[in-house]
Every structure is written in C-alpha cells, then in structure tokens.
Amino acid sequence: xxxxxxxxxxxxxxxxxxxxxxxxxxxxxxxxxxxxxxxxxxxxxxxxxxxxxxxxxxxxxxxxxxxxxxxxxxxxxxxxxxxxxxxxxxxxxxxxxxxxxxxxxxxxxxxxxxxxxxxxxxxxxxxxxxxxxxxxxxxxxxxxxxxxxxxxxxxxxxxxxxxxxxxxxxxxxxxxxxxxxxxxxxxxxxxxxxxxxxxxxxxxxxxxxxxxx
Numbered sequence: 664x665x666x667x668x669x670x671x672x673x674x675x676x677x678x679x680x681x682x683x684x685x686x687x688x689x690x691x692x693x694x695x696x697x698x699x700x701x702x703x704x705x706x707x708x709x710x711x712x713x714x715x716x717x718x719x720x721x722x723x724x725x726x727x728x729x730x731x732x733x734x735x736x737x738x739x740x741x742x743x744x745x746x747x748x749x750x751x752x753x754x755x756x757x758x759x760x761x762x763x764x765x766x767x768x769x770x771x772x773x774x775x776x777x778x779x780x781x782x783x784x785x786x787x788x789x790x791x792x793x794x795x796x797x798x799x800x801x802x803x804x805x806x807x808x809x810x811x812x813x814x815x816x817x818x819x820x821x822x823x824x825x826x827x828x829x830x831x832x833x834x835x836x837x838x839x840x841x842x843x844x845x846x847x848x849x850x851x852x853x854x855x856x857x858x859x860x861x862x863x864x865x866x867x868x869x870x871x872x873x874x875x876x
Contacts, residue, residue: 666728667767668708669783669821671863673721681708681723711765713737720763720783729767735780735815736764740807742790742800758787758797760804764815780815784808784822791825801827809838812868820866828864835868843871 670677684707707726711734713719724732742758763783773779786804793801812820812835820842824831828847835842848861867874 666725667781667819668721668723669781669819669865670721670723671761671783671785671823672718673712674718675712675716677721678710678712681710683707684726711763713739713761713763715739720761720785722763722765722781722783724767728771729769731766731768733766733768734763735766736762736811738762738807738811740800740804742787742804743797745789745796758789758800760787760790760800761785762808762811764811764817766815776818779819780817781819781821782808782812782815782817784820784824786822786824786827788825791827805834805838809835809840812840817868820868821864823863825862828860828862831864831866835866841869843867843874845871845874 668681708723709726709729709732710721710723711732712721714737722732739759739761742760744755745758747754747756761784764780765783766778766780768778769776790797790800790804811817820831827834832842832844843866844864845867846865848863849858850860851858
C-alpha cells in the first residue's frame, strides 16, 4: 500500500529489481493480492540511490503515482576515525553518515502538494552514540540536517538514526523546525519491564494534525 520506500543499506541490485516490477508468472503478480484495486506487488518503482559503491540510501516511488523523481542532495560525511575491533588486525576505518534528499513530482496532488521532498538518513552508530571523539560530528550532523530540511522544503524525514532516534524531534525543534514523529517500531518481550525500540523512524516536517497506523 505504500507510495514511498526509503531504505538504508540498500543493495545496488535492488534498483534494477524495483525498476522492473514483478516478472510475468511470478507469485507477486497474483491478481488476488490486491489492496483497494491496486496491484499488490506488480508495480514498478522509480528510484534514486546514493552515489557510492556497495550498499547505500535509496528512495523509491510507485511509477503509477509520479511523473518524475529527482535527487536534490547526496551527502556522505566523514564523522571520524575508529578502530574496527571485529577485524583481527584492528584496522582503522572512517565512520560515515549519509543523507539523501529527493523531490517527487506527483501525477495527482496530495493535500494540495503536486511535489513533495523527502529526506532519507543513515546516522553512523558511533556518531549517534556521541562516543569519545564524535561529539562535534554529532552536533554538526543535526546542524546540517536542519539546514538541508529548510533549504529543500523537506516534508517527510525517514532514516536509521541508531541510538539517536528518540532525540531527532528534540534536535530539530531546538533548531526552530516543526516536526512530528509519524512511525517507529517498539515492542516488549513477555515479562519484561522495559520496552525496546528499533532505530528507524519516520517524521513529518511542518504542520500535522494527526497520524494513523
């Protein structure tokens, strides 16, 4: 049922798969798998993806719902260096955070909007935790994100924010933005006294009267 996909660490091959849609005869093309008259998994998606090798950010929209998708910004920022303790040789690596902004021109306007800008983020886990040596990068990430949202009139913000998910709204509000959390995934194990949460979330920038599951 979704109109947009905003994925982090998406494999390069996924773009070709989404562009093609379901192949003929695939179970995904089963006409019984529909929702309100929409073909459930037959739809092609038009995509933009981070300009790098390997896994990256990806924004996709149903081809039936748009006339154009355009990348407005791609940023892969070096947050700092760290020692990879999982590597036997304790290799030094660069911690990178990523931001991708795309503009989607819609065939039929939504809520008076014929074009909507979306922002997809992946906050590196070390920077998100503000570990020693990453405090400045942590602050700069929020400064840059707020500026990006204003510059490109972003309406939907989504991403993997790691340990900083629950401070996204606070950080944006401190920088003068109106923001509402629209979706996050939390759960509690049987008998547990505390809830747990995934690190991904979706936010609405600007006015929002309500959200619906």
